[in-house]
Amino acid sequence: MSARDWIDKDFYRELGVSSDASDAEVKKAYRKLARELHPDANPGNADAEARFKAVSEAYGVVGDPEKRKQYDEARSMFGAGGLRGGFGGGGAGFDFGDVFNQQGFAGGAGAGGGGLGDLFGNLFNRARGGGGPGGTATRPRRGADVETDVRLDFVEAVRGATVPLRLSSPSTCDTCHGSGARPGSSPKTCPACGGVGLVSRSQGAFAFSEPCRDCRGTGRIVDDPCPDCGGEGVNTKTRTLTVRIPAGVEDEQRIRLAGQGEPGRNGAAAGDLYVRVHVTPHPLFGRSGDDLTLKVPVTFPELTLGTTLTVPTLDGVVSLQVPPGTTSGRVLRVRDKGVVRRDGKTGHLLVTLQVAVPTDLPDAAKAALETYAAATADFNPRPDLTALVQKARQT
């Protein structure tokens, strides 16, 4: 993977965003695609896997403000997708894909973002007259942040959960240690550019450097590519991580796990892992911060005469006293039956009482209610409204 590939790819199109999309838009587009295309969600689907890799690669660059800046600069310098035409001498149809394949590079989605920055950084510094070959390749670089999604059910979110996460990310090929060459062989210095990765070209009065097309800007040529990574030096690895999600996590909350992202290069720190939590709602319970909520239908006699209700909590049942004369909609609190935080802070269960009205009333019940209505004819449940209505009628 070289700078040329990098510039030649339209990472914005890969993510379905415009090149002036905000970081947040880029992130959002990536998350959506990553979810849809994730290998776990598409077992055995090679197309989805290829797209997943391509999208990961794209996000590895434009999702990183520093790399995105370099990428944008490079594209404006060489022209977006313009290398294809530029190298061909006025779009004569030179196809880099051919070159890559001849060299044993399986073009396309195999590579990840890992090696791009280094290679490109290298080239870029040289293009600006900076250090010699390999100058920045050994510079420590912090690993990229990784984002992933996890779905919890309601109870897991309240109590906290330990979840296994499978993460697919590009990493240095173990077989060739990133050189791209078959073990036992090594890449040779590119004869066309003498290992610099750039060649000079003159056009009119101007002479300028452009990435060497024989070595794709890397300065090296792999004659005998590594069988495991196809010469890219990078392949996709899946690792499984056990992650502890704390009690009380909210839907759409993002949890940062420091140092669990991609490994750093040359001794630099690893990136962070961000886990976005999606919580499946409960059919009965709801959440309000650390409190749980529950609506309990009651009858009119239960409210008027008072009763003792048996109410479920997440870990059992409790008895709830409803005093005589309780109004509909009243909220009763069951202490300490909500989220229990690690620091000991505890939420409550908030029970809302709601009168349920029978739609099909037996004759005896109807007669009893009519008797009740007659006996309570003096009770006006809405004196304030009555006063307003009277006032409105007078004017």
Ligand SMILES: [Zn+2]
């Ligand atoms: Zn390899």
Ligand SMILES: [Zn+2]
């Ligand atoms: Zn070269």
